[in-house]
Amino acid sequence: MKPSLLIPLILTFLISFTSCSKEEGEGGNSSIYGKVIVHxxxxxxxxxxxxxxxxxxxxxxxxxxxxxxxxxxRTNYNGVFEFKYLRPGNYTVFVYSEDSTLTLPSGKYAVLREVEITGNRQTVRADDIIIFK
Structure with missing residues (x-):
């Protein structure tokens, strides 16, 4: 291979390899868990x-x-859930609850919890999610 072709090829490989950053999602070794409580x-x-x-x-x-x-x-018999094998990053966990104000056309709304995993091998607890039935 000619040296004039080798240099651009190496540069392209290095740029593409270093520009890949891992985003939130599966493929890690951390987890998020929490509990759903029904009123x-x-x-x-x-x-x-x-x-x-x-x-x-x-x-x-x-x-x-x-x-x-x-x-x-789905939660287990105790209302506990766990999302496993996550990478560091920001996550939103949610459960649908019935609308206690009886004003929403759908009759339901999402109860959200923001969770951040800051490092590898972390187990992060989300705040309890309280829903109405």
Whole structure:
């Protein structure tokens, strides 16, 4: 190979290799966990019937500034969830709750928790997510 072709080829390889930065998402060794708690009300949300762990609730995570959710899991029997194998970065975890104000057309809204993983091999706890049913 000619030396005049070798230098641009090496430079292209170095630039492409060093410009790749790892973003939020799967492929790491950190995790985010938390708990979903249900406040169970009557149909008009005037009387609290009970508070219990949110078993088998869907929990979503958004990696970084993605526009839609990146992964969905379900809580265990204790209302606990865990997203594993994450890289350092910013994440949004959310669960859909019924609208206790009875004003939203869909009848539901997302309860969000912002979580940051700052390093490798971290296990970060998200604040409890309280939803209405």
């Amino acid at each position: 169970d009300y009557n149909s008009s949300y005037t009387q609290l019937n009970g508070i219990y762990d949110g078993a088998d609730e869907e929990v979503y995570i958004i990696y970084g500034d993605d526009l839609s959710y990146s992964e969905r899991i």
